[in-house]
Every structure is written in C-alpha cells, then in structure tokens.
Amino acid sequence: MVTLMWLIPAFPAAGFLVLSTLGRRLSRPACAVMGTSSVALSMIVSAVVAWGYLSPTLPRPLTTTALWQWMEIRSLSIGFGLHLDSLSLLWVLVVTGVGFLIHLYSTSFMSAQEGYGRYFAYLNLFIASMLLLVLADGLLLLYLGWEGVGLCSFLLIGFWYREPANSKAALKAFVVTRIGDTALIIGILLLYTRLGSGNIQELLSRASSQIPPGAPLAVAAAALLLAGALGKSAQIPLQTWLPDAMAGPTPVSALIHAATMVTAGVYLIARMNVLFALAPTVRFLVAIIGAATLILAGFSAASQRDIKRVLAYSTISQIGYMFLALGVGAWPAAAFHFLTHACFKALLFLGAGVIILNLGDEHDIFRMGGLWKRMPLVFATFLTAALSMAAVPPLTAGFYSKDWILYWVWNSGPSGPILWLLALLGIVLTSLYTFRLVFIVFLGPERSRPSGRPGALLTIPLVVLAVPAALAGFLETPRHLGDIRVFSRFIAQTAPVVEPAPSMPGMVVWLILVSEAASLLGILLAYLLFRRRLRVGEAAESLPQGAYLRRFWLAGWGFDWLYEQTVVRPYRFLSRVVGSEPLDWLYRGIGDLAVVAHRLLSLIQDGRIRRYAAGVALGAALILALVVLL
Amino acid sequence: MNLALLVLVPLFAGLLAWLLGRRSDSAARLTAFAGLSVDLGIILSLWVRFPGAGAVGPGKHWLEQLVLPWIPQLGVRVHLALDGLSLLMVSLTAVLGMVALVVSWASVNKRVGLFHFHLMVSLAGIMGVFLTMDLFLFALFWELMLVPTYFLIVIWGHANRQAAGIKFFLFTQAGGLLMILAILGLHFLHASQTGEYTFDALRLAETHLPGRWGMLLMLGFFLAFAVKLPVFPLHPWLPDAHTEAPTAGSIILAGLLLKTGAYGLIRFALPLFPQASARLAPWAMGLAVAGIIYGGLAAFGQRDIKRLIAYTSISHLGFVLLGIYAGSRAALEGAVLLMICHGLTTGALFALAGGIQDRLGTRDMDSLGGLWSVTPRLAAVTLFFALAAMGLPGLGNFAGEFLVLLGVFAVHLLPAILAATAMIVSVVYALNLVCRTMFGPSRPASAVVDLGAAEMIVMTGLMLLILCLGLFPQSVIDRVRPFLQIIPGGIG
C-alpha cells in the first residue's frame, strides 16, 4: 500500500506535462478537470497511503521507495527516492487536501482570465514539487523540490505578466529566496562531504553518533540550513519578498504563500531537528528570529491597507510562531500549528479572494465595509478563521495549537519566560490586526457594492476549510481540557516527543487563562480603535511621531529600503562597471602600442639614403665589436 | 574507419556544398545536411555498439582506434582514438552542428555554398580535435577549426564583425602559437631523453619532465586552452566574437569551440604534466572563481541579448575550469557533465536569440518585451533554457555544477563557497533576461511568427536531452569514468 506513494507526486507532475504541452488546445473545462483531477487523485492516494501507514493491523510497511540512482561518485551515492513517515505524511495530506480545495476554487476564480491552462499547469507543477520536497529521502532531492516550488512561485506571482510590477515582484521573490537557497546548498554540501551521506535518515543517525553537541560542523550545518529556511519561509531578514508576492492571483497566495511553500522552512528544520539539537546556539537563534519576526510582522500587519498584504504579514507572523516553537525544540507543536494555520490562513485568503472578485478587483480595505449583510457565508467562514487565528477558545483550532506552543516555550529553560512574553505580545497583536480587518471589511458602513453572490465552486472550499479551522484543535488538547493526544502520538512515529514538564502544578491552567486574556484584549483594542474610532487612536495618529511610525510599519520596518541601498544599488553599479569590460583597455592598449610603435618606426623611413648608409655602417661596427669582445 | 569518416565526411560535404552552391542554394544546404546526417548515423551506431563504459587502464580503455603512419621521419602518425569522453564530445559536435544548420536554413541567404563550406570544415576540425591522440594532428585540427570560424564571423556577422573577428583571431592564434611551441618542446625533450621522435600523446606522457621545463611546457598548453575556455582575464575576445557572429557561428563558438579548450586541458594538459598542473591548481581555481563571478556580474549589466549569453558562458566555463583543477574525480566528472549541458543550453539560447533577432530586428532588451503573448512557444522554450542556465535542479546544468561543488568542497572550502554564490548571480541575470524580453506589455510589432515545426522539433529534442541529463546523469558519468580514473591524483 505504501509503495504506491510514488504516485502522489506523479499525478500532479503528469498533469503539469499534459497541461503545459497541450494546454493551449484544450478547452477551459478540460483544463479545469485535468488540473483538479490530478490533485484529487494525488489526494486519494495520499489518503490510501495514510490508511496503510497508520493501520495497526497491517504489517509494518516499507516506508522508503527508491526510484533510481541519481548520481554516484566513488564514496557517495545519491539516490532519487521517497521516504514516508508521520511528518511527511502530515505535510502530504495538508498539501493535497488544501491543494485540491484551492484547485476547485480556482476553476471558478480564474474563469475569466486568460492563460487558464498555463495557470493549472503551474499550479500542478507546484503541487508535484512540494510533494517531492516533503517526501524526499535525501537532502538533494529535497533541494530539487525546494527549487521547484520557488520556480512555481516565481511563475505564479508573475502570472499576469503584462504588468511589469508583477514580474518585478516575482523576480524579487526568487532572488531573495535564492540567497537562502545558496546557504542551503552549501549546508547540504557540508553534510554530504563530512558525514558521507545525503540520505536524511542515515545522515541524522550518523550525526547523532559521530558529532558531539556544539561541534563546529553541527553549528555550521544547522546555521546554513536555517538560512535556507529563512528565505523560503519569509522570516527576518529574508522576509521582504512575501508582501510583494501578493501580486499573484489570490488562490496562489492562499496555496503557496500561506499554507504550503512558506512552511517548507518549517518542514526542513522539523525534519532535521536532530541536527539542530546538536547545535543549541543555532536552535536558540531560530527561536529569537521567530520571536522577532512575529512581533515585527504583527506591527506591519496592523498598518496595511491592502487586504492581501495584511494577510501576508500575518502569515509571516504566524510562521514566526512556528519558528519560535522549533527554536525551543517543540517541533511537534510547530507541526501542529502548521496544520491549523494551513486551514485558517487558506480560508482567510480564499474569503478575501471572493471579496476582491466580487468588488471588482478591490484590494483596499478602507473601500470595503458592511459586507456581512451581502456576503453572509463569506463572513461566517472568515470570522471562524479569524477567531482561530486570534486563538479565541474554545471552538478554534488556532487556540489549541498556539497554546501548545506557548506552554512549551514557557517551560523551555531560563529564557523561556521572556520568549513567552514576546509570544504573548504577539497574540495581542494577532487578534488586533485580525479583528481590525474583520471590523473594517465586514462591519461598518458599506462603501462598495459587491456584484452578486459567489458560486458554489467558490463557497464549498470555504465551508470545507472552516470545519478543520474550528475543530482541528481537538487533535491535541491540554491536560485540563480533555488531554487528547492524538496528534502527538501520530507525530511521535517520526521521532519521540519529549514534552517538558510544567514547572508548577497549576501552571498549565494559568498559562491558558493568560493567553485567552491576551487574545481577548487584542479584540477589544481592535474594537475600540477601529470600530469605535476612539479619540486616543486618532490623536496618536495625528502626531508626527505617530504618522511616522505608521508609515514605518507600513513599509515593513524599512527592510526594503535598507536592502535597496546596501545590496541592490551596489550590485547594479558593479554590474554596469564589469559589463563594460574594463579589461578591454588592457588589450586595446596592446593594439595601441603596436600603432605607436609603427608610427615611431616609420619615422625612420624618410628616404634619406645617407642616413640609411650611416645606419648600415653603425650596425656593422657594432656587430664587429660584439664579435671581437665576446 | 568510422573515426576517419567522422572527420572526412563533413570535410567533403563542405567542399561539395561549396561547389554545388554556385548552382543552387538549397543544394548546398542539403549536401551539408546529408553530411551531418551521415555523421550522426555513425555516432548513433557507436552508441549502440558500446552500451557500457570501456575497461579501465591506460591505453586499454579505447573503444575504437585508427592508427596510420604519416610522416615517420618526424614521428607523426594519424592516430584517432575514441573513448567515452570523446564519444560524448563528438556527439555534442554532431548535435550542435545539426542545430546550427537548421537554424541557418532560412536566415543565411548570401554565398550560401561558401557558408556551408566554412561551417562543415570547422566541424570537421572540431571532430578531429576530439578524436586525435597525435599532437601534430591535434595542432593541425586546432588551426583547421579556427580559420573557417573567423571567416564565418567576418563575412556573415553583424555590424561590428571586422573588429570582433580580428580580436578573436589574434587571441586564439596567440594561444595556438604557444601551444605549438610547447608541443615542439615536448617533442624534442622526449627525443633527447629516449632518442625517439614522436608526437604521440601517450608516448610523450612518459617523458621525464625536470621541474622548470615541465612548468613552461604545461603553461604553453594551458595558455592556449585558457584563451579558448576562456579563463578570466583572457576572455575579452568572447563577448565580441559571440555577439557579432551569425547565429550558427555563435552556436558553434559557444557550444563547441569553448569545449575544445576544456577538452584539451582534460585530455592533454593534465595527463602530460601532472606535477606542474598540481602546482598551477590553486591559481587556476582562483581564476576560475573570478571568472564565475565576473561573468555573472557582467551578464546582468548587458542590454544586448547575445552579449548577455556570451558572458554567461564565461561564468559557466569558470565552473568547468574549477572542476578540472580541483584535484577531485567527482569534480572532474561534474566538469565533463557541465561541458555537455552547457553546450546544449547555450547553443539553444543562441539559437533563440538569433530567432528573436531575425523576427524583431533587434537584440537590445530595452526595445523588447512582452514576447510571451506574441510568440508563446519561443518564450516558453527560452524560459526553459534560462532555468537550465541558472542551475535549476532536475536539469543537466545543476547536476554538473553540484558535482563540481561537491568535489571541490571535499578538498578546498573557500573556492566552493565562492563558486556557490554564483547561484545567486545566475538567477539575477537569467530571470532578468526572461522578464525583460518575455514579460511586460507587448510592443506593437508587425507579424511576428512563432517557432515553426522544424525549430520546435530541434528545441524539444534539446529540452529532452537536458532533462534526461538532469535526472539521469549517471549514464554520462559512467562513460567518462574509465578515462578520468587514469588521470593521477584526485579523490573519489
């Protein structure tokens, strides 16, 4: 049963091949069917494989499928094979499940656009690459999937290629992530050459037996892998590409830049957690970066006008939570949050997409309002997702996953409480910007009129996603709220889960109460500032410092400006200088030298025969003298 | 016999094409096509006859050999030999020759017979370079492949062709002169030691080389190949020559001529002078890294498409040079793989650039844009090869680059890390090329035709090759291994 797993990436890959070669000839419905069914088939096979993997009655199945020998050098063999365990299975199910829903949604969303076949081709290629990434049994194959998703991200951000701004955004995304990718490939090379294997399971076992904790090799490799993860997952300092990536179609933003591709970094670190455990300093750095990112992005999310940019910054922030969890060794909690986040974030984006579509491509939230009356279903699902993201108990998945992270963070050692405090501030910010969005977009006076009701293909995915967005939390609940451990038992099949014990007996309850209070505080603040428009808020904004801060946060804390000055401009300048071939003056100089010599020598040819005779005489005398002397 | 045919058939086909070209253009084209088809057929039969890699051992790994006496007084023989490496290079020659031919089918209209004569003679010379093991013959074929190329540039090239042609000629001839001097030096040195006058590379490899002589002779070879490769800072001839050459000329130049430099290093410079090469290695690697970064930076700063692609060649072949001198067998294998993949991708890119120039009359990226909506097939194929050029995994160039990095990394850390930064640089120029030419609003243009059937067949074939080389590189590596294991030094 598990040996079928090669079909999981194969179906979307086949879909890509068909759509890219024949897409122009196929009719729209045919493209839609082709694109969606390949993912659907992949999803079905994933479910079958999952059942085979989890079923206690069947014998322990083979979890690895080697496909072919990719490259082989004398001491190193790099294979092209797949590996399945609960971590990769989790990602596979999310990618195929959410992917299928988004494909379905896209068939309606993109129906008026040109390049329909091209869209589904790219989307299928993306799914195939992402699946390859998470199923890869070796680091190099993972890298292939890694680059593949980057490529699809580029193609899909720039999907509406006629607009130069879109291509610029796409280029920016690829270049920034490539910086991370370069670090990643160097890390991969390091691991390959020093540990003699690229197969992940082998690698991790060799690492734990051969490398002492804190050794330079572990630190270097972990740091490089981290850099790669930072790029793909849009964490500081490589986060600048994600807000601009919103230039792509909304379903793309939902799938790639919210639910799946940006979590590739999380997957990588979770997968290599053994290596990170051997380099505690780097792992702590992961936590710090996660904490910093979630705060910074939270502020930025609260000041955006474009609905998609709010959601983009919120994605950056939520992935910051996942990184924070990874940084304290809580990779199961990070995986759980990935699951819940995929559901509610995709839902938020898809809902935003419906709004954008029905308001005639309107992105500015201050031109929306009062939509709860006109689009009740969208409002209901959006609210579910918003409550989930803000972690408001009890019927929201986000609450349980975030709470688990916070619990782990608090108990993670001496720096735990500080990180926990930052995470708590993050909760306030999250619910603040989330409900700012809800209040401005759905409540209040109606500023634009939506054109008609969204069709079934658009709303079914919304409803389907709302269910796990609300209920998925019940896979893992804290001790005092039911003590359900389904998720941790599932994920423990990859590697044992060692959850820290609470430092004080009543700690768990206390933590839950505080985080509840924080999320409610955020909602309250949002209500006061954006619904009631309190004087305090408006006064703060009218101050010059307030306005400056607002613009600063709007611009993402000035990172873009910084990179423009320190990286982009010097690079362009250097390129121009080098491109004008400065070495040419050296070689042209040789040519000029020849010309000068010619001119000098031709001065001798003046036709004065007495001078010629003198020359001959002098020369003869010289030679005679030389012969006599030597 | 096959080997002699590989060289002679293009030669005679060229002559015939010239003669027939006086009567009719298409006769000339068809003759050339027939000649290349015969060559392709022979090569295909060679692939079929030798499915696996050859046996290991000096002299024992030849798949096929041809030895005829020629000038016994000087020790010159007609010695053609084929092993896995040669077979790959010869296949590349035939494939790219065919691509060049197809691409010029419609675009070359003046003096067609003479054009095909020069093309075929150049190809014959290249075939000879890849097949011969006699140094005298090697020098002969070296010159034979260069002179027609000069004429191709100067007669059928673009606006600035005279200067570019002369520059090309002077640079490569200077290198060639040094190589001939080194060959003669080796010849006489060997004679003074053993009394045997020979030009055979395998016999000469046994010469005992006192320190300074070894270095000097090796430098003679190295500089000739360094100009061809090209190694920074001997590269300025390349952008001009590639840009001003006609499309077929650019394909031959970038796809094949540059590879002869790398081939010469692997086949002759390394085995003939192992100690001197080892001493040169750090310098060579430093120059290689400099070339990688220089080429990548310069490529981004270009407005002319062909000049951009020319600079990317400098960057990629820097990788090849790095692989050759890393002292690691993995890196060498990666270098050979990269040579082949680069030949195919750059050949395709130049063909596409030529296609763009023929259709739109300009190579300036500032006046191009939005081609995706006008010529979608052209745009998609360009995107594919741009992705290959920037090292997207799954395509051949990445496999080669990765193996080189792997080999270098195991031995020297710093060059590998610096070379890896090329990955960022290459993305910048490759995607910039795509964005500026393919994306954006389409300029109003008069009746621009997309890629036709013949062109699509050729391009699809090339794309499939690159894809296969990327996903199944082991088959290529296995073929080259027997020879590379003979080269002393190197870690697995």
Added chain:
Amino acid sequence: MTTVLVQYGLLLAAALFLVGLAGVLFRRNLLFTLLSLEIMLNAAGLAFVVAASRWQQPDGQVMFLIILAVSAAEAAVGLALILGIHRESGTLDPDELSRLRG
C-alpha cells in the same frame, strides 16, 4: 719584410675605407657618393692584395680583379642613373631627392 707590410697595408686599407665611408655619409652630391664608393671598393681590394701577399696565395689578386670588374660595372650604371636623375630633377642632392614622408 712581409709582416711590416701586412700591418701597414691593412691600416692603409682601413684608412682608405673610412675616408670613402666619410665621403658617402657626409657629401651631399651623388657624384661624390659614387666616387667615395669607388674608394671604399679599392680599399677592400687593397686589403685582399695585402692578404694575398702575406699568405703567398694568388686568390687575393684574383679577388682584386673581380672587385675591379664589379666596380667598373657599378660605376657605369651609377653614372647613367645620375645623368637621368639630373635630367629629371635638376639636383643631385640625395636629401632633396627623397619622396618618402617618414
């Protein structure tokens, strides 16, 4: 007697040669150039004869005969050329006659 003759003879030949060379270099008249060339040729001939006497071989004297013949032919042709040049340009100054730009 022969030794003394050799040194003095060669010295005389050298002096004559230098005198001739000086005439070629420093005189601005083609006719005088021709004259000086004759002197140089004769100086060379003298050297040959002296050497012949020293080594008691007739070869030197034969050489002198050949030199004589050569100089006669050269003088004839040279004079004819000078006549022609004088008719064309009216001057015999070699510096003026140069048409190369240099």
